[in-house]
Each structure stands twice: as C-alpha cells, then as structure tokens.
Amino acid sequence: MKEHLQDMNDDLLVKHLIGEATSEENRQVAAWLAEDAANRHYYAHFKLIWEESLQLAAKSTVNENDAWVRMQQRLQHGPATSATVTPMYRRMAWLRMAAVILVIVGAAWLAWTMLSPATDASLYATIYSNDKVVKDTLPDGSVVTLNKHATFSYPKKFTGNTRSITLEGEAFFDIAHDESKPFIIHTNDVTIKVLGTSFNVKSSAEKTEVIVETGVVEVARKNHAIQLRQHEKTTILKDEQTPVKQENTDELYNYYRTNTLVCNGTPLSRLVEILNEAYNADIVIANDKLKALPINTTFNNESLDTILNLISKTFETYNIQIEHHGQQIILK
Incomplete structure (x- = not known):
C-alpha cells in the first residue's frame, strides 16, 4: 500500500461500504477520510470500482477463496499465501464477495490505480463540497449540484457503453440525453439509471432517496427495480430490498x-x-x-x-x- 494508506486496510473499507462495519469502525473510516485528501481520493475510486462491479459478481464462477489470495498478491508488495485467508474470513460472505468482485474487474488494474495516484488522478475527478453547495458540469454536458458535505467521483472522459459515477451525500442531476450511453449513479448499494432527465439523489448511512423532477429514472437494488416519473420518489431504507414508488408531495x-x-x-x-x-x-x-x-x-x-x-x-x-x-x- 501507499504510505498514506498505512492506517487503513481494504477489508475495513469493504465492511464500511456494505454496512457491516461497527460504529467504532465507521468512526475510524470517517477519521481516516478527514485526515488526508489522498485518502478521500483512494476511497472514492475504490468505491467506484466496487459499485460498478456488484452486478457482475452474481454471475461469476470464480472460486472465492482463491480469488482473495490472488487479489492480495497483486495489492501487496510481497506475495500472499493461503494463510492470508483466515478461517473467519472464509466464513464471511462480504469478504468472499469482495474477492470475487475485485478479481472480475481486474485486480491488476485496481492495484495499478491504487499504487499510481498521479496517473489515476489524470483519469478521474473527485469533488468534495465540504461546507458549501458546489455546481459542476460533467464531460458529457450533464450538470450536477452537490449539497454540502457530499462527495462525487466521475471519469474525466466517459468511455464505453455507460456514464458511471459514484455519489455520497446529496446532489441534483440534470443529465444530458444520450440513448447510447445510459448515465448510472452508484450510491450505497443502489443503482440509478437514466438516459436524460433531472432528479435529486440523497444518500445516508440509513437510507437512499430519489426524487424525479423530469423524465424517467430506473432505481434498482439487487434484483429489484422500479421506474420513477415526474413527481414520484422512492426512499429505500438500509434493510429494505425492494424500492417502492411513492408520490412526492413537496418541493x-x-x-x-x-x-x-x-x-x-x-x-x-x-x-x-x-x-x-x-x-x-x-x-x-x-x-x-x-x-x-x-x-x-x-x-x-x-x-x-x-x-x-x-x-x-x-x-x-x-x-x-x-x-x-x-x-x-x-x-x-
């Protein structure tokens, strides 16, 4: 790991991302993020990789324990052995899932981005609104307005078949229409997919809320998805699996x-x-x-x-x- 990551490990970050961390562990992650901008940069891109890859994990036939060993071999300076995977970790579903996901997306690429922040920074941008509201225009012409204390990470150039970004906190999106490249937002373990519309997303540790102002938005969690239209919303609590459509009654x-x-x-x-x-x-x-x-x-x-x-x-x-x-x- 890089020197600025010496007080944090990826296992704890995974636990934090999937809501399995204890209150003390969440405080540890929060303190680590506040300590250094480089830590926040690492976390934003780690989260982007994780959330983009969730949908692939269910289809994988990769052996989970072997995958974790191979990932550790790539992420650490020294080679890992089967001892790296303790019996406790083998029993923990979240850690096995982490291994599968990171191998699927390419552990070698992940290691390269983690160990080369200068190069990685040339590909991605991360915005921290801190104590003020921030408005920014994305490479595709979409406009995002971040509420205070939000974090937003996106590629400086959208490539491939989607426009994928990650969000923590609250933001309003006015998305440029492009049928060939759906715009996808990852927040918590919820995926929001649009072609061109305007809507508000608000995420916290306990829930994710999506309110549609114009157009149509697809909101999915695991294998459950709904479509929201103008003046509709959904509020997904941490322990709920299925998004439920509601009427939005105020502005x-x-x-x-x-x-x-x-x-x-x-x-x-x-x-x-x-x-x-x-x-x-x-x-x-x-x-x-x-x-x-x-x-x-x-x-x-x-x-x-x-x-x-x-x-x-x-x-x-x-x-x-x-x-x-x-x-x-x-x-x-």
Whole structure:
C-alpha cells in the first residue's frame, strides 16, 4: 500500500461500504477520510470500482477463496499465501464477495490505480463540497449540484457503453440525453439509471432517496427495480430490498439549489426536518399535535430565527413558544 494508506486496510473499507462495519469502525473510516485528501481520493475510486462491479459478481464462477489470495498478491508488495485467508474470513460472505468482485474487474488494474495516484488522478475527478453547495458540469454536458458535505467521483472522459459515477451525500442531476450511453449513479448499494432527465439523489448511512423532477429514472437494488416519473420518489431504507414508488408531495428538497423553502400545505414536521438539514440545527416539536399543522408560505433565504418567528406568528392561535436549550430549539 501507499504510505498514506498505512492506517487503513481494504477489508475495513469493504465492511464500511456494505454496512457491516461497527460504529467504532465507521468512526475510524470517517477519521481516516478527514485526515488526508489522498485518502478521500483512494476511497472514492475504490468505491467506484466496487459499485460498478456488484452486478457482475452474481454471475461469476470464480472460486472465492482463491480469488482473495490472488487479489492480495497483486495489492501487496510481497506475495500472499493461503494463510492470508483466515478461517473467519472464509466464513464471511462480504469478504468472499469482495474477492470475487475485485478479481472480475481486474485486480491488476485496481492495484495499478491504487499504487499510481498521479496517473489515476489524470483519469478521474473527485469533488468534495465540504461546507458549501458546489455546481459542476460533467464531460458529457450533464450538470450536477452537490449539497454540502457530499462527495462525487466521475471519469474525466466517459468511455464505453455507460456514464458511471459514484455519489455520497446529496446532489441534483440534470443529465444530458444520450440513448447510447445510459448515465448510472452508484450510491450505497443502489443503482440509478437514466438516459436524460433531472432528479435529486440523497444518500445516508440509513437510507437512499430519489426524487424525479423530469423524465424517467430506473432505481434498482439487487434484483429489484422500479421506474420513477415526474413527481414520484422512492426512499429505500438500509434493510429494505425492494424500492417502492411513492408520490412526492413537496418541493423542499430543492432548498440547497434555490435558497428557497416553498411550503404548500406542508406539515410543520416536514418543514422542521428540512430546517434541521439546511441550518445544521436541532429543532424539536415538543407537542405531537403541532407536527401535522399545514403551513402555506415561501421563505427566501431568511435566517433561521426569522423563519422560526414567522412560524410562531403563523400559528399564533396555538401560542407556539420557541425555547433555546443549549444547541437545541424546542417548539411547544
């Protein structure tokens, strides 16, 4: 491994990617990512290879344990032996799957990219939005807008039969139409496939949400897929296998692109959910009967205090009080 990777191993990254890591291991990965841009670069491309290859693993006839040994021989400076594969690892499905997938896509190529970051950087671009919203145009003319704290990795030149990218966090996509090259987004273990459309993707450790603004989007997880059209969405929880189509009832997902919160009969609880995201706040509705109150108004880039005061005035018959307890804000 390269020197900047000495405190991280690929086994732990695989566990993190498939949701098998413990809370402590996830914190370890998060700290490692925050430590060095080179670590984030490595992780983004490791994740891209992993997610592009999931669909191939099910068709493979590769012996899993032999595959893992061969992959280790290529990824490490020294040769690996069968001792590299411990009995515990042989029993773990996620590790056997990792071996198969990485061999299928070409462990030699993976090793080359991992050990040659300068060359790899010339082929791929990775964007970290950090504390601001970032907008970028891709090589095919597609436009992506990243919400804060999102990571986006894509080839600097799309080749082959698809346009494949990876995403962590939230982003809005306006995809240039190209029937010969479907645009494919990998996030968590969900695959989103489009030809040309606009839609919002939001991923976290617990769920993946896709909202379609225009066109048609295919959302797949494992062997289950659905098609979403305008004003439709799906929210796939971590432990769910099958995406379920739902109606999208508001436009609040657009807040980071438009700096506007449009409420049209929106339940107060939904508005508070978005306020917590947009302002990194901790707002709690103390009384359940307030959560379903519908609000009809538009907030145009106002401060959080201004919005909360307007909420209080809007529902003055309920005498909503705003209380601050440290970092927490309570509406009651």
